[in-house]
Amino acid sequence: MLKDSLNASSPETASVTQTPPKAPGTGRPGAGEKTVARILTMPGQLVSLLVLVAPLLVALYMSFTDWSPTRGSLFEAEFVGFENYSELLIWDTRFVYAVLRTLLISIACLSLEFTFGLGLAVLFMRRFRGKSVLFSAFLTPMMILPVVVGYIFWMLFQSSGPVNQIMECILGPDVALEWFKNAPLAVTAVIVTEVWHWTPLFFLILLSGLNSVPENPVRAAVILGASPRQVFWRVIMPMLKPVIIVAFVIRAMEIIKLFDEVFMLTRGGPGSSTETISLYIYKLAFNDFQLAYGAAAAFLTLIGSLVLIHLMLAPVRNQLLEAGR
Amino acid sequence: MQTKKLSPLQWVLMLMALTVTLFPVFWILMTAIKPPTDWNASPAIWVPSEPTFVNFKTLFDPEAIREYGVGGVSQSATKAVFGSVLASVTATFLSVLIGLFSAIGISRYGDGNKATPLIILSGRMFPPAAIAVPFVIIFSNIGLTDSYVGLIAIYVAVTLPFSTWMLKSFVDDLPREIEEAAMIDGLSRMRAHLTVTIPLIKGGLFATTMFIFILNWSEFMFALVLSYTNVSTIPVQLAKYVTATAGTLYGVQAALAVLAMVPLVIVGYLIQGHLARGMTFGAIKQ
Numbered sequence: 010m011l012k013d014s015l016n017a018s019s020p021e022t023a024s025v026t027q028t029p030p031k032a033p034g035t036g037r038p039g040a041g042e043k044t045v046a047r048i049l050t051m052p053g054q055l056v057s058l059l060v061l062v063a064p065l066l067v068a069l070y071m072s073f074t075d076w077s078p079t080r081g082s083l084f085e086a087e088f089v090g091f092e093n094y095s096e097l098l099i100w101d102t103r104f105v106y107a108v109l110r111t112l113l114i115s116i117a118c119l120s121l122e123f124t125f126g127l128g129l130a131v132l133f134m135r136r137f138r139g140k141s142v143l144f145s146a147f148l149t150p151m152m153i154l155p156v157v158v159g160y161i162f163w164m165l166f167q168s169s170g171p172v173n174q175i176m177e178c179i180l181g182p183d184v185a186l187e188w189f190k191n192a193p194l195a196v197t198a199v200i201v202t203e204v205w206h207w208t209p210l211f212f213l214i215l216l217s218g219l220n221s222v223p224e225n226p227v228r229a230a231v232i233l234g235a236s237p238r239q240v241f242w243r244v245i246m247p248m249l250k251p252v253i254i255v256a257f258v259i260r261a262m263e264i265i266k267l268f269d270e271v272f273m274l275t276r277g278g279p280g281s282s283t284e285t286i287s288l289y290i291y292k293l294a295f296n297d298f299q300l301a302y303g304a305a306a307a308f309l310t311l312i313g314s315l316v317l318i319h320l321m322l323a324p325v326r327n328q329l330l331e332a333g334r
Numbered sequence: 335m336q337t338k339k340l341s342p343l344q345w346v347l348m349l350m351a352l353t354v355t356l357f358p359v360f361w362i363l364m365t366a367i368k369p370p371t372d373w374n375a376s377p378a379i380w381v382p383s384e385p386t387f388v389n390f391k392t393l394f395d396p397e398a399i400r401e402y403g404v405g406g407v408s409q410s411a412t413k414a415v416f417g418s419v420l421a422s423v424t425a426t427f428l429s430v431l432i433g434l435f436s437a438i439g440i441s442r443y444g445d446g447n448k449a450t451p452l453i454i455l456s457g458r459m460f461p462p463a464a465i466a467v468p469f470v471i472i473f474s475n476i477g478l479t480d481s482y483v484g485l486i487a488i489y490v491a492v493t494l495p496f497s498t499w500m501l502k503s504f505v506d507d508l509p510r511e512i513e514e515a516a517m518i519d520g521l522s523r524m525r526a527h528l529t530v531t532i533p534l535i536k537g538g539l540f541a542t543t544m545f546i547f548i549l550n551w552s553e554f555m556f557a558l559v560l561s562y563t564n565v566s567t568i569p570v571q572l573a574k575y576v577t578a579t580a581g582t583l584y585g586v587q588a589a590l591a592v593l594a595m596v597p598l599v600i601v602g603y604l605i606q607g608h609l610a611r612g613m614t615f616g617a618i619k620q
Contacts (some may be wrong), residue, residue: 042443045523049439052432058493064468071468083471089465096392106591125351132348137340143348145603147355152602154552156569157591161358163363164584169376205358213610214618255617268459269554273573287555295559300467307461 011092038095072305077298093305103281106308107289108313113198113287115264119257121204131214131241152211158271162202166274194230199283202270207263211256218252219245251265251325258321265314286310299316341466349617362595366390369602373584375537391591405413409600411590414571418594421482421557421567422550425489429550432490432542438527440498442513457569462492466559480562496612500545503616504538505531520596541608568594 013055067083074094076086093252129147133140150158165172176184188198222245230244268287271277277284279290284292286306293303339459340348364372367385396410450604469488470479478484484617488561508531516526561570575587602609 042523045527046439046443048524049435049443049527051497053436054438054495056432056487056491060487061465064465064472067468068473069466071471078471125379128347129351132340132344134337135344136337136341137345137348143352145606146352148602148606149359149599149611150355152548152599153359154554154569154598156552156554156572157362157595160572160587160591161362164359164588166357167374167378169374170378171357173378174377179513207356209355210610210613214614216488217610217618252618255614259614268461271568272554277567287461289465290557291463291466291559294463294467299472304462304467307463307467312460 018074038063057306061307069308071301072308074301076301078300079298094304094309095307096302099311103284104289105279107284108310109261110283111197111267111285114203114267115261117200118203118264120201120209121262122208122211122260123253123257125204125208126213126215127267129208130215130219134219134327141297147212148209150206151213153206155206155269158206159270162198162270163203163274166198189275190279191307192279195279195283199267199271199274202274203264203267205271207260213248214256218249222248223246229281254321254324258318260315261321262318265310265317348492362588362591365585366592368585368588370585373407388595389585392586393589410575411568411571411593414566414568414590415593417482417561417566418568421485421489421565424482425486425542425550426547427495428486428548429490429493429497430539432500433494433501433546434532434539435496435541436494437501437505438531441502442510442527456618463559464553466556470559471557479560480564482565485557485560485565485567488560489550489553492553492556493549496549497542497546497613499615500608500612501535502544502609503537503619504535505541506616507538507619508534538608542612545608545612548598548601549566551594 033304071083072084073088073090074086075089075092076081076083077312087128132263133144153161164170167173172188173186174189176186186194188194198315226248227240230240235243266287267285268291271283271288272291275283277288280290288312290306293299293306361381364381366389368379369384369385369386369388370380372379393411437562465488469484471482473479473481478487512534513530514525516530517523522527526599552569554573557567557570558573561567571592572587572590575583575590605612
């Protein structure tokens with residue numbers, strides 16, 4: 010069930026490549042294996058090269074210059090070495106805060122999404138009526154466009170909106186919260202939106218993990234006298250570990266890039282108090298036209314997230330490789 | 335495993351979760367059918383007393399939009415809908431086509447490079463704002479800014495990792511003996527792939543196509559920075575309404591939002607069994 014596609018091409022594929030299947034005598038002498046492989050993968054590689062790698066190289070070069078569109082061609086721009094990078098890391102508190110804020114939002118979202126997703130998945134392990142309808146209903150949020158989700162929650166969190174109406178019912182009539190005018194509240198609104206949007210993904214992944222837990226170890230534990238709680242935490246959860254980590258890694262990659270919802274909800278405001286890394290880079294590049302500086306910020310982010318994801322995958326790397334065998 | 339029945343307490347939890355899940359969807363649907371007087375009433379009106387489809391009409395009527403028009407929004411949504419359909423459908427088709435060939439190539443012959451998955455993943459990690467910067471520069475030099483060709487090229491490149499890895503997981507599921515048998519029967523390698531492999535993963539091909547469509551249809555940032563006057567998509571139009579009017583067009587925006595999300599929710603339900611596979615690059619199968 011778990012493939013190692015996150016790490017490397019599967020060992021199975023590798024071993025077969027070493028001993029290519031040779032069609033016995035009758036096979037027609039069509040194109041050879043290597044040629045076919047090359048023809049098949051060429052279009053994909055070409056597109057990636059032209060549309061992803063080339064722009065990345067341009068951006069990398071740009072990040073070492075002081076170029077901005079008002080100063081003529083990129084190739085005439087002055088080469089400034091690591092100046093943009095040191096500026097970002099040492100002097101740019103707005104960038105540092107954006108990074109810390111993105112991390113804070115990531116941690117809050119991941120833990121809440123995991124908790125709710127796991128709770129729901131456990132409920133779905135039980136028997137009840139209308140399971141398939143409810144299953145679809147719970148998946149609905151993740152099918153909605155991020156921009157629309159941002160717009161919906163922007164309406165819900167208006168000062169006269171339904172969220173405040175409900176809060177007033179519970180906490181009394183004077184609780185008129187201005188969600189988008191207060192920094193902590195605005196960050197909370199972003200987290201709530203993101204958790205609502207992506208809890209279904211955790212639910213989906215964890216449920217498919219729970220469903221594929223083999224029965225025998227569970228039965229054995231029950232026979233040996235383990236309580237249901239022990240079975241869950243000591244037997245089932247360890248087996249879910251690779252699935253859980255894959256879910257965390259995929260979500261972490263997306264939250265680090267968080268942009269659409271925040272753009273619709275707050276535009277980074279009030280002030281810059283809800284700016285995520287992506288939003289800050291966007292503003293640098295397209296509001297202030299500091300393209301070179303923005304590119305440097307992007308590469309720092311890329312390096313940071315690569316390190317982070319590498320660390321997250323470390324505990325299960327071997328397990329993932331095993332699962333592919 | 336033991337399948338116990340849901341206890342009453344658990345039913346309560348389940349229904350609470352269901353309410354939280356569906357309430358925002360209910361809200362956008364209700365806002366879309368509110369008459370202008372109800373849009374921003376204080377306190378907010380939950381269910382309009384006189385539901386109306388006037389918002390949907392306004393959306394496609396340039397005259398009516400202009401009447402509300404505050405700031406820059408005097409554009410009807412017709413172009414945005416057209417743009418979204420054109421860009422998503424074309425890009426989805428190309429992405430799946432190219433991805434299908436790559437998937438067969440990687441699954442059956444290995445790609446010879448163990449770092450490839452990591453390179454593809456790091457492409458996903460790079461903040462899109464930063465890929466957008468060089469695109470804006472390159473495209474303005476070759477005249478592709480504000481053109482559908484440019485937008486589609488980016489969409490294809492960005493969704494290619496998803497289509498390739500999702501399709502690869504379907505091809506992996508297929509025993510290679512089937513193709514070998516076809517080759518013994520005299521088919522060439524390439525023909526075996528085209529006439530045996532592809533028809534056998536039809537279901538997976540459909541799910542992947544729908545999944546890539548969801549991604550393309552939802553895409554926002556590239557369209558935002560690469561479109562000016564010629565090109566528009568629904569998400570960009572939606573964001574424009576918010577910027578220009580600070581919410582005075584509530585109902586009309588909501589109508590557009592509903593139009594944008596309905597096809598996705600339908601498509602999503604159709605392929606719900608494959609969503610996990612798509613989101614995890616084929617790492618998790620159901």
